[in-house]
Amino acid sequence: MNDILNVRIKAGYGTEPILEDVQFDLQQGERLGLVGTSGAGKSTLVLALMGLLPWRRGWIKGEVVLEGVNLLALNERQARQVRGKRIALVPQSPLSALNSALSLQAHFEEAWRAHEEGGGNRFRARIKELLQKVRLPAEGHFLSRKPGEISVGQAQRVVLALALLHRPSVLIADEPTSALDPSTQVEILELLRQSNREDGTTVLYISHDLLSVLQLCDRMAVLQEGRIVECLPVDRIEELARHPATLALLRTLPVPPSVLRKYAERRVASPSTSQGLLQFQAPQGAATQASVSPDKPSGGTNPSGQPSEIIPFSPQSVRRSTTSAY
Numbered sequence: 001m002n003d004i005l006n007v008r009i010k011a012g013y014g015t016e017p018i019l020e021d022v023q024f025d026l027q028q029g030e031r032l033g034l035v036g037t038s039g040a041g042k043s044t045l046v047l048a049l050m051g052l053l054p055w056r057r058g059w060i061k062g063e064v065v066l067e068g069v070n071l072l073a074l075n076e077r078q079a080r081q082v083r084g085k086r087i088a089l090v091p092q093s094p095l096s097a098l099n100s101a102l103s104l105q106a107h108f109e110e111a112w113r114a115h116e117e118g119g120g121n122r123f124r125a126r127i128k129e130l131l132q133k134v135r136l137p138a139e140g141h142f143l144s145r146k147p148g149e150i151s152v153g154q155a156q157r158v159v160l161a162l163a164l165l166h167r168p169s170v171l172i173a174d175e176p177t178s179a180l181d182p183s184t185q186v187e188i189l190e191l192l193r194q195s196n197r198e199d200g201t202t203v204l205y206i207s208h209d210l211l212s213v214l215q216l217c218d219r220m221a222v223l224q225e226g227r228i229v230e231c232l233p234v235d236r237i238e239e240l241a242r243h244p245a246t247l248a249l250l251r252t253l254p255v256p257p258s259v260l261r262k263y264a265e266r267r268v269a270s271p272s273t274s275q276g277l278l279q280f281q282a283p284q285g286a287a288t289q290a291s292v293s294p295d296k297p298s299g300g301t302n303p304s305g306q307p308s309e310i311i312p313f314s315p316q317s318v319r320r321s322t323t324s325a326y
């Protein structure tokens, strides 16, 4: 397999480095999970990869090479041509990512115009195809609704469809299930897997939820105190894990990773039933436990204790989010 993304960066805010030395490669068509405790720098990494860190008064050094192009060497106009087209984002909180004043149709039109001109028929065909893919109604009455008139699960499907609109090479999913109920979480993970399998979309899945990472991903990287301390194939994680941060995360699991993999495989073999995963997810405390590592970094926990704010995926939402962020 070929590398599609090579990341070698340091990044931070003001004089404080948050990502001390983050290095990883993403291969074409793979699903890489990046797991880290609260404050480890996951959101900062997402901002860095999307070229949005300067909007949050952050800085970045090094290189983010996507399909041979160093994104950090692009000017803002060039970066906008890549963002949302070659690399796209599914953010954490779908409703915050959507503009409450605009219809869903207007969101799709705006995201389309960001990278395409004209193409009325192509646009309509693509929207229909996408809505079917994410299992939303493709009728006009649904698209005429505003974000406040759909459920959070539907909003996350809309956001996923928007991110997939231009068939990005790399899809970054930043804790995309954290606002969802367990059954919708399973469905969104399945949609990510489906997009990866059917369209070859390379997925960088960022989460503090080890269970979902083990179920979705081929490899798992562990971010701790601004460094990737270990990156391992998920199917051999018990055998190969050495770093204390990885071992501490694994110890929080209620069952061994190999059992989890079996559930995930059963789910893929029989996608019409989510029962296997749902049964496993029923003890929700387990998922919560797994997301909190006892090996928590000593420095730099987000003072609010809340997940970081939404990272936008379109020029319009960049403006809105930036305004609301300060």
Ligand SMILES: Nc1ncnc2c1ncn2[C@@H]1O[C@H](COP(=O)(O)OP(=O)(O)OP(=O)(O)O)[C@@H](O)[C@H]1O
Residues within 6 Å of the ligand: 013, 018, 036, 037, 038, 039, 040, 041, 042, 043, 044, 045, 056, 208, 299, 300, 301, 302, 303, 305, 306, 307, 308
């Ligand atoms: N705009 C900012 N200015 C200064 N420091 C920031 C800013 N945003 C985040 N930080 C700090 O950077 C560190 C990493 O935060 P980040 O949000 O990237 O972590 P995280 O792993 O995404 O955490 P969580 O899982 O809680 O969202 C924290 O110490 C946080 O306080």
